[in-house]
Amino acid sequence: MLQNRSKLEKAWLRFYETGLIDSKVLRPEIVESWERCRYAGVHQDGPWADDDLNEKELELRREQLGDVLKIAKPFMETLYKAVGESRMILRLTDREGWVLGSYGDQSMLEEYRHLRLHSGCNVSESAIGTNGIGIALKADHSIQVMGAEHYHRAFHDWTTSASPIHGKHGEVVAVISMSGDYDLVHPHTLGMVMASAEAIEHELELEAAHLEAKRASEHYLAIMESIREGILCVDSTGEITEINHFARKYLGYNEKEILGQKLETLIEAEKMKGYINMVRNSARLDEVEVFLRKKNGKRVSVLVNMTPISQTQSGKKEAVLTFRESKRVHSLVNKIVGATAIYTFNDILGDSREIKQAVDMARRVADSDANILLYGESGTGKEMFAQGIHNASRRKNQPFVFINCGAIPRDLVASELFGYVEGAFTGARKGGQPGKFELSDGGTLFLDEIGDMPLDTQAMLLRVLETRQVVRVGGYDVLPVDVRVIAATHKNLKAEVEKGNFRSDLYYRLNVMPIYTPALRERRSDIPKLIDNFYSQLNKHTTDRPLIAEGFYRAMTNYDWPGNVRELQNVMQMMVSLAGEAPLEENLIPSYIRLDARREFVTSEERVVPLSEIERQAVLHAIRICRGNVAQAARALGIGRATLYRKMESHGIAMNRDVSK
Structure with missing residues (x-):
């Protein structure tokens, strides 16, 4: 060992004096390191720059090293105890060569502080020359650098054994080293x-695996707790093993109350057996309607999916049940299929007293939950009124569902309105189907042509209106609904x-x-405005629209329009198509309209007024003179009050539209 030390000393001295490297004596990694140091201008003797880290900088680098320092500390303490009598120094450095821990x-x-053995100094190759720590960082392998192999003369009496520590991606994150007297260090x-x-x-x-597992668990819990669906985990015995925040809140239980309970706490025992068998058989369930029982005993309709869990710690088979409130799903479906109200009161055109009175009445009752009956001839805009009422109410962001009671086969009206359960009748869909009341829960249900509803369905409707509860056809579960009903008819329901x-x-x-929706002939002054509106709509892609002749307005206004606004719109569409780029003239108007309109031009002496019209005008005049007091009006006409009411009904006179103060 002494002979080897002497050779290293001579090789170092030769390099120091001549710059020549003896590659026969020096190992390749030492030769490469010396060359790097010479190229970088590192000194072979003399003092180093005083660039130690201050306390704040040292603490910051320790924080950056994170778990490595915490994990390495007990191993270094154990290693120091094993070699403590041999006067060894243990160091942990970061990947830039800064000493963060010395033992x-x-x-x-x-x-030996001057040899940079303490924390806070830099021992990289570029700072102090060839050394074990520096080469371990550069070459990424373990090494023992002895005596004169060190680039700087100050370390020639020392030997350092160093080994890199790798992170989870294989990168060098730190180096652990042991340094001591040259003569006291052994290869082991x-x-x-x-x-x-x-x-x-x-x-x-x-530690990384533990942190990843902890992170995954926290993510799982965060997802479980924040998702807007109910989630339950159930094992093959029917025991509830997990439940998320939404499910707990929706069902009314806290975690302690529900965990460990059987599924039959929420589902009927008979049906629960079927679900437990599915869990045992690792079966799946997709979008099946289930009625759950809340803590308060209330039964609610939800859509359930069930997915088996392949592996569990308990060894029991388990499944995840997710559920969504049917009401939320129905609301989403309504938005997708267009079950929304698009019209407001601003879309109801007209400045006549009759239409203004009707709109004003509708505005006043819009925000109440009272049932509304819209009555008037076909084509007078009853659905537009219904949508306007909905959009002016607190339910405007909820569904608006329409059903034409006269357009559905009589034997299907009940199932359309109230829904049905699976097997309720031949052809019933698997899983059943919600009715219009469920679909409009929270919103408005518009029952058009209510006068055509079958009597047996009328009885069911009456019960729903009274109890605010629905029972599906063929079922027995009672479902609470919060629905505002607007009905419409062209018939005289009293008759x-x-x-x-x-x-x-x-x-x-x-x-x-x-609320009475006035016929177009009762508000003739609105016809020109309606003509202009339809003309604008039908020519919306044309900037220069042809004019409309005055005679056209006059003839159209004098017609009685038995089909009301709907007929006017259809006639306008036909005439705009025929006119092309030419103005709308009277000769474009269909002959049946022109002939009927000409009757209005006869003089008052030639005209014979029907008795019914005379009677109607007399009743209206009396009521207006008496400022709406029916009893006074009846006395003025010399008839009884009941008789006056009958005449008002037979002539279609309504107080809120026909009578002005």
């Missing part, structure tokens, strides 16, 4: 350092009640807020 005899650390010292480095790497891997075609109790339940 050894304190008197020895102070004695390097083996001890390498073993410590491997042990530290193994602990780092375990239909007298004929036995409509239930009187349902009539009075619906007729809480009656």
Whole structure:
């Protein structure tokens, strides 16, 4: 060993004096290191620059090294105890060569402080020349550098064994080293350092795996707790092993109350058996409607999916059940299929007293939850009124569902309105189907042509309006619903009640807020505005629209429009298509409209007024003169109050539209 030390000294001195390297004596990694140091201008003797880290900088680098320093510390302490009597110094450096931890005899650390054995100094190759730590960092392998192999003369009495520590991606994150007197160090010292480095790497891997598992668990819990669906884990015995925040809140249980309970706490025992068998058989369940029982006993409809768990710690088979409130799903479906109200009161055009009175009445009742009955001839815009009422109410962000009671086969009206369960009738869908009341929960249900509803369905509707609960056809589960009902009809429901075609109790339940939608002939002054609006819509892609002749307005206004606004819109579409780029003239108007309109031009002497019209005008005049007081108006006309009411109904006179103060 002394002979080898002498050769190293001579090789170093020769390099110092001549710059020549003896590659026969020096190992290749030492030769490469010396050449790097010479190229970088590192001194072979003399003092180093005073560039130690201050306390704040040292603490920051220790924080950056993180778990490596924490994990390495006990291994270094154990290693120091094993070699403590041999006057060894142990150091841990980061990947830039800064010493972040030193372990050894304190008197020895102070004695050799000038050799950069203490924390806070830099021992990289570029800072102090060839050394074990520097080569371990550069070459990424373990090494023992002895005596004069060191580039700087100050280390010629020392030997350093160093081994790199790798991170999870194989990168060098730190170096552990042991330094001591040249004559006291043995080859096995390097083996001890390498073993410590491997042990530290193994602990780092375990810590990383633990942190990853902890992170995954936290992510899992965060997802479980934040997702807007109910999640349950159930084992093959039916025991609830996990439940998320949404499910707990929705069902009304806290975690302690529900964990460990059987599934039958939430589902009927008979049905639970079927689900448990599915768990045992690792079966799946997709979008099946299930009725769950809340803590307060209330039953709610949810859509359930079930997915088996392949491996569990308990060894029991388990499954994850996710559920969504059917109401939320129905709301989403309504938005997708367009179950929304697009019209507001601003879309109802007209400046006549009749239309303004109707709109004003609708505005006043919009924000209440009272049932509304819209009555008037076909084509007068009852659906537009219904949508306007919905959009002016607190339910405007909820579903608006429409159903035409007269367009559905009589035997299917009930199932459309109230839904049905699986097997309720031949052809019923598997899993059943919600009805319009469920789909409009929270919103508005518009029942058009209510006068055409079958009597047996009327009885079911009456019960729903009274109890705010729905029972599906063929089922027995009671489902609470929060629905505002707007009904519409072109029929005289009072007369239909007298004929036995409509239930009187349902009539009075619906007729809480009656609103009359006036016929177009009753508001002729609005016709020009409607013509302009339809003309603008039909020519919206044309910047220079042809004019409309005055005679056109006059003829169109004098027509009675039995089909009301709908007929006017259709006629306008036909005439705009025929006119092309030419102005709208009277000769474009269909002959049946022109002939009917000309009758209005006869003089008052030639015109014969029907008795019914005279009677109607007399009733209107009396009521207006008496400022809406029906009893006074009846006395003025010389008839009874009941008779006056009958005449008002037969002539279609409504107080809120026909009578002005």
